[in-house]
Amino acid sequence: MSERTYDVVVWGASGFTGRLVVEYMHRVYGSAGEVRWAVAGRSEQKLKEVLQEVVGSVDIPMVIAESHDEASLRRLVEQSKVVCTTVGPYAKYGSLLVKLCAETGTHYVDLTGEVHWMRKMIDQHHVEAEKSGARIVHTCGFDCIPSDLGVFFLQQAMLEKHGVYSPRVKFRVAKTSGGVSGGTIDSAMNMMEEAKVDPSILTLMSDPYALNPLNMPRGEDGKDQTSVVFDEDFQQWTTPFVMAGVNTRVVRRSHSLMGYPWGSNFRYDETVLVGDGPGGFVKAWLTTAATGLLVAFTAFTWTRKLLVRLAPSPGEGPSEEAIRNGFFNIKLFAAHPDDSERNMVAIVTGDRDPGYGATSKMIAESAVCLAKDDLDTPTGVLTPSVAMGQKLIDRLQQNAGMAFTLQ
Missing domain, CATH: 3.40.50.720 (NAD(P)-binding Rossmann-like Domain)
Known part of the structure; x- marks a missing residue:
């Protein structure tokens, strides 16, 4: 340059x-x-x-x-x-x-x-x-540095410690605190407005490999989690993660651009950890319902208009105190290809409100x-x-x- x-x-x-x-x-x-x-x-x-x-x-x-x-x-x-x-x-x-x-x-x-x-x-x-x-x-x-760099970091650690890459990585939001800005909501509204004119956008967004190079190998990942699931590795109930539809596609593009070093059958997903036992189960369903309601509000013209009225305007966002006191804690699990005793977990943390x-x-x-x-x-x-x-x-x-x- x-x-x-x-x-x-x-x-x-x-x-x-x-x-x-x-x-x-x-x-x-x-x-x-x-x-x-x-x-x-x-x-x-x-x-x-x-x-x-x-x-x-x-x-x-x-x-x-x-x-x-x-x-x-x-x-x-x-x-x-x-x-x-x-x-x-x-x-x-x-x-x-x-x-x-x-x-x-x-x-x-x-x-x-x-x-x-x-x-x-x-x-x-x-x-x-x-x-x-x-x-x-x-x-x-x-979106998507904790995901993309978190997987990269954990895969490198697996290679250095055990001499192999993991064919299966999970990303779990453990804890997070932060607000939402008007700009983020405006972007979501614009994407749904475009999808109303061009339905192929929704088809693309539902494709787990939407960002992979064309005519290149795809993996075994299916659609993102949409309901409550118990995670055996973390022993907690999980709910859908609203940003999984972006983050997972980026991680899969990374893998393809690297030349598929983690294997042609590499699998990756993202969800939110909400707790164990009956309390975790109830919380998981309540959280999933709230997430579904938010998604529903972006799906129809009249609900989008209502959401725009209630939400911050573009240029607005969380208070200085909310930004300062925010944080995030992410856990990533990598399965060893041959020995579960050699599975590894990485933690990615950050101070301040994650979104801003x-x-x-x-x-x-x-x-x-x-x-x-x-x-x-x-x-x-x-x-x-x-x-x-x-x-x-x-x-x-x-x-x-x-x-x-x-x-």
Whole structure:
């Protein structure tokens, strides 16, 4: 990559998550340190207000652009090694940016959970990004870094300790505390509106291998869990995990891009642990019913309108206290292929609200990793583990309040 003015440009810095990214970048990397970074958005005045409020000055460089104006976006991407974008719904506002990054060899990170849009970006830009040297990396937040890097970490540990990979990995949400922003709800609403016009989107979203390379081997995984199931390995009742439909597809894409090292029959799933005994059983059914109701609210036009009225607006999110006091604790189980006594469990933890406090740190470190670390990894439309792997894990543990440990 030719010399660029900036290492990282934060696109959407005046939005809810964008502000958190700006705060983190300034706190960890300063305004005149080893990482040359800038903020970008449509309004210079709004960017100045954010910098004054979050940083205490307007010393951070600003880049002004419009999300649908190709000339201004091209100027933005050509100035930076990495574009870190928090502007969603990405299906509405991200396609042109991905296109330009793929063309110019500019690395890219986002927070999308829109599977249908990721499939579109893969089909349209993977080959071009491979040729230009760009790494286009979706899902660099709570969706899907704990999943994607957690599986990568546990598989490497299994290989180092036992000399084999696991053919079966489970991801279990043990504990979590956090809120929801208006931007997340807006993205979900937009995805369902698009599906109403194009029913093939729902078909794609139900495909366990929706993000795998076309005409490549598929595995044995079926649809995501939709009911209450008792997990024998954790000895707890489990309920569906709302983000499994995104995370599992990303992990399976990682496996395919790596060349299927975990075996052609590798299986992976994600659920939520809710407890054991009769109490856990009742809680599991109540939680499943609540999750089903939320999904139902996104399925119909009139319920979507009601949800929009009740939910935070785009640009709004959890309080500072909720973000600060939030956390997550994830457990991953890997089955040894031959000896159950050699099964392994990894724990992935993070401080702050997972959807925003932790996510803003994850995407920021992903951007810095792509910009500053010497990566011997492929190019194209990738996943966090394929693009950055252990080097991103190291950064997240060193700077971002995350831990990857073995139980």
